[in-house]
Amino acid sequence: MDKAVSSKRSRAKFAGPSPERPARAEAEAAVRTLIRWAGDDPDREGLRATPARVVRAYEEWFSGYGDDPREYLKRTFEETGGYDEVVVLRDIRFESHCEHHLAPIIGRVHIGYLPRSRVVGISKLARLVEVFARRLQIQEKMTAEIASCLDTVLKPHGVAVVTEATHQCMTTRGVHKPGVTMVTSRMLGVFRDHAETRQEFLSAIGMRGGVHGNGAG
Numbered sequence: 001m002d003k004a005v006s007s008k009r010s011r012a013k014f015a016g017p018s019p020e021r022p023a024r025a026e027a028e029a030a031v032r033t034l035i036r037w038a039g040d041d042p043d044r045e046g047l048r049a050t051p052a053r054v055v056r057a058y059e060e061w062f063s064g065y066g067d068d069p070r071e072y073l074k075r076t077f078e079e080t081g082g083y084d085e086v087v088v089l090r091d092i093r094f095e096s097h098c099e100h101h102l103a104p105i106i107g108r109v110h111i112g113y114l115p116r117s118r119v120v121g122i123s124k125l126a127r128l129v130e131v132f133a134r135r136l137q138i139q140e141k142m143t144a145e146i147a148s149c150l151d152t153v154l155k156p157h158g159v160a161v162v163t164e165a166t167h168q169c170m171t172t173r174g175v176h177k178p179g180v181t182m183v184t185s186r187m188l189g190v191f192r193d194h195a196e197t198r199q200e201f202l203s204a205i206g207m208r209g210g211v212h213g214n215g216a217g
Contacts, residue, residue, distance in 0.1 A: 024055060086112050105137065162205060166181055
């Protein structure tokens with residue numbers, strides 16, 4: 001399945017930002033400009049290959065723009081033995097980048113859903129997080145996008161997503177406040193409407209109270 005998804009995602013046309021992509025040479029020239037602006041010489045030995053390295057890193061960090069997250073959720077399983085309880089996958093580590101400063105956002109996502117008649121492979125939930133994380137993001141939007149995609153494709157009774165992350169735009173610049181964690185949530189369906197179901201999810205991920213069914217936290 002992964003091989004099939006890989007071939008599809010290389011030509012995916014996801015409905016996200018799609019500005020005309022500059023040539024690699026233009027991107028490398030932009031990095032050289034930034035090096036000069038920072039006060040260094042891009043032609044010195046230690047920096048000559050840096051523009052090419054940065055562009056290759058960007059290809060990896062922002063590979064999510066070339067992927068359609070819905071593709072990962074298309075293969076589902078209906079032989080669940082009548083399972084009708086909450087499914088939770090917690091502590092999905094991610095690395096993303098703040099769209100305001102291009103600084104890293106590092107954290108973890110917890111996902112829960114209450115299936116109607118079908119479930120999805122748990123690795124696909126991790127890949128779903130990865131696709132959205134590998135784009136320029138704000139945490140609130142990423143949390144909402146993950147929940148919305150899962151809800152739209154699987155159509156479960158409800159979806160719950162909680163994201164916990166540190167933002168290096170806040171820890172390495174500006175106010176310089178290390179050790180601060182931002183928590184956002186999106187609750188849909190039964191997780192939004194029923195406190196008992198919401199609390200079951202929060203208990204499963206080690207959070208008791210403090211997150212309510214009012215959308216992004």
